[in-house]
Amino acid sequence: MTDQPSPEHRVPDGVDRATVEAVGRLTEGLETIERARGHLYSFHQLTGAADFQIGDAAEQLRAAGHGDLADRIERELVGRNVIEGRWTFQVVEEYDDGYWSAVRETERSVREELLDGRRHVFEAGLKEERRTHGDPRHTARPAGRGE
Structure with a gap:
Protein backbone atom coordinates (compact mmCIF):
# COMPACT_ATOMS: atom_id res chain seq x y z
CA MET A 1 0.00 0.00 0.00
CA THR A 2 1.75 3.16 -1.24
CA ASP A 3 -0.50 5.58 0.62
CA GLN A 4 1.16 4.93 3.99
CA PRO A 5 4.75 5.82 4.92
CA VAL A 11 7.61 7.64 14.31
CA PRO A 12 8.42 4.80 16.71
CA ASP A 13 5.84 4.09 19.40
CA GLY A 14 6.19 6.31 22.43
CA VAL A 15 8.26 9.02 20.74
CA ASP A 16 6.86 12.55 21.00
CA ARG A 17 6.87 15.25 18.33
CA ALA A 18 9.41 17.39 20.21
CA THR A 19 11.91 14.52 20.09
CA VAL A 20 11.28 13.92 16.39
CA GLU A 21 11.77 17.65 15.71
CA ALA A 22 14.98 17.78 17.76
CA VAL A 23 16.48 14.76 16.00
CA GLY A 24 15.35 16.24 12.68
CA ARG A 25 17.21 19.44 13.49
CA LEU A 26 20.34 17.46 14.39
CA THR A 27 20.09 15.62 11.07
CA GLU A 28 19.66 18.94 9.29
CA GLY A 29 22.89 20.08 10.93
CA LEU A 30 24.62 16.94 9.65
CA GLU A 31 23.30 17.63 6.16
CA THR A 32 24.74 21.15 6.35
CA ILE A 33 28.07 19.67 7.46
CA GLU A 34 27.93 17.33 4.45
CA ARG A 35 27.47 20.35 2.18
CA ALA A 36 30.37 22.13 3.90
CA ARG A 37 32.50 19.03 3.39
CA GLY A 38 31.67 19.13 -0.32
CA HIS A 39 32.84 22.72 -0.44
CA LEU A 40 36.00 21.71 1.37
CA TYR A 41 36.67 19.09 -1.30
CA SER A 42 36.03 21.75 -3.94
CA PHE A 43 38.55 23.99 -2.14
CA HIS A 44 41.01 21.08 -2.15
CA GLN A 45 40.62 20.36 -5.86
CA LEU A 46 40.50 23.99 -6.96
CA THR A 47 43.60 24.84 -4.94
CA GLY A 48 45.43 21.87 -6.47
CA ALA A 49 44.38 22.89 -9.98
CA ALA A 50 45.49 26.48 -9.31
CA ASP A 51 48.91 25.24 -8.11
CA PHE A 52 49.42 23.49 -11.45
CA GLN A 53 48.19 26.54 -13.37
CA ILE A 54 50.63 28.75 -11.46
CA GLY A 55 53.39 26.25 -12.22
CA ASP A 56 52.46 26.38 -15.90
CA ALA A 57 52.58 30.18 -15.79
CA ALA A 58 56.08 30.02 -14.32
CA GLU A 59 57.21 27.75 -17.16
CA GLN A 60 55.65 30.09 -19.72
CA LEU A 61 57.35 33.10 -18.14
CA ARG A 62 60.67 31.26 -18.24
CA ALA A 63 60.12 30.38 -21.92
CA ALA A 64 59.28 34.05 -22.60
CA GLY A 65 62.62 35.12 -21.15
CA HIS A 66 61.51 36.03 -17.62
CA GLY A 67 63.53 33.48 -15.69
CA ASP A 68 63.85 35.59 -12.54
CA LEU A 69 60.05 35.96 -12.23
CA ALA A 70 59.56 32.25 -13.00
CA ASP A 71 62.04 31.36 -10.26
CA ARG A 72 60.25 33.67 -7.82
CA ILE A 73 56.84 32.14 -8.59
CA GLU A 74 58.20 28.60 -8.24
CA ARG A 75 59.98 29.46 -5.00
CA GLU A 76 57.15 31.43 -3.37
CA LEU A 77 53.99 29.79 -4.72
CA VAL A 78 54.32 26.40 -6.42
CA GLY A 79 53.79 23.62 -3.90
CA ARG A 80 53.32 26.07 -1.04
CA ASN A 81 51.44 25.03 2.10
CA VAL A 82 47.98 26.60 2.25
CA ILE A 83 48.02 26.51 6.07
CA GLU A 84 51.18 26.15 8.11
CA GLY A 85 52.59 22.70 7.43
CA ARG A 86 49.56 21.57 5.43
CA TRP A 87 48.47 21.09 1.88
CA THR A 88 44.75 20.93 1.26
CA PHE A 89 44.63 17.11 1.40
CA GLN A 90 45.87 17.32 4.98
CA VAL A 91 43.17 19.87 5.85
CA VAL A 92 40.55 17.55 4.34
CA GLU A 93 41.90 14.56 6.25
CA GLU A 94 41.86 16.42 9.56
CA TYR A 95 38.32 17.65 8.94
CA ASP A 96 37.15 14.15 7.98
CA ASP A 97 38.87 12.40 10.87
CA GLY A 98 37.79 15.00 13.43
CA TYR A 99 34.73 17.18 13.14
CA TRP A 100 32.88 15.45 10.26
CA SER A 101 33.30 11.99 11.77
CA ALA A 102 32.21 13.20 15.21
CA VAL A 103 29.05 14.86 13.85
CA ARG A 104 28.14 11.79 11.77
CA GLU A 105 28.68 9.37 14.64
CA THR A 106 26.79 11.51 17.15
CA GLU A 107 23.82 12.02 14.82
CA ARG A 108 23.69 8.28 14.13
CA SER A 109 23.89 7.32 17.81
CA VAL A 110 21.17 9.83 18.77
CA ARG A 111 18.91 8.39 16.05
CA GLU A 112 19.66 4.87 17.32
CA GLU A 113 18.82 5.83 20.88
CA LEU A 114 15.71 7.90 20.23
CA LEU A 115 14.23 6.77 16.88
CA ASP A 116 15.34 3.12 16.58
CA GLY A 117 17.91 4.33 14.03
CA ARG A 118 15.25 5.53 11.61
CA ARG A 119 16.33 8.26 9.22
CA HIS A 120 14.38 11.31 8.06
CA VAL A 121 11.43 10.68 10.37
CA PHE A 122 10.82 14.42 10.71
CA GLU A 123 10.83 14.92 6.93
CA ALA A 124 8.52 11.94 6.45
CA GLY A 125 6.12 13.66 8.83
CA LEU A 126 6.31 16.84 6.79
CA LYS A 127 5.57 14.87 3.67
CA GLU A 128 2.48 13.38 5.31
CA GLU A 129 1.29 16.84 6.32
CA ARG A 130 1.90 18.45 2.93
CA ARG A 131 0.95 15.81 0.37
CA THR A 132 -2.51 15.38 -1.11
CA HIS A 133 -3.67 12.02 0.19
CA GLY A 134 -5.31 9.87 -2.46
CA ASP A 135 -3.67 11.67 -5.38
CA PRO A 136 -1.41 9.23 -7.30
CA ARG A 137 1.19 12.01 -7.71
CA HIS A 138 1.42 12.35 -3.94
CA THR A 139 1.91 8.77 -2.74
CA ALA A 140 3.75 8.13 0.52
CA ARG A 141 6.30 5.90 -1.20
CA PRO A 142 7.04 4.30 -4.57
CA ALA A 143 4.88 1.46 -5.81
CA GLY A 144 6.27 -1.96 -4.97
CA ARG A 145 7.70 -0.92 -1.61
CA GLY A 146 5.42 -3.03 0.55
CA GLU A 147 5.54 -3.51 4.28
Missing part, protein backbone atom coordinates in the same frame (compact mmCIF):
# COMPACT_ATOMS: atom_id res chain seq x y z
CA SER A 6 7.26 3.00 5.02
CA PRO A 7 7.81 1.54 8.49
CA GLU A 8 11.37 2.95 8.51
CA HIS A 9 9.93 6.45 8.19
CA ARG A 10 7.22 6.20 10.83
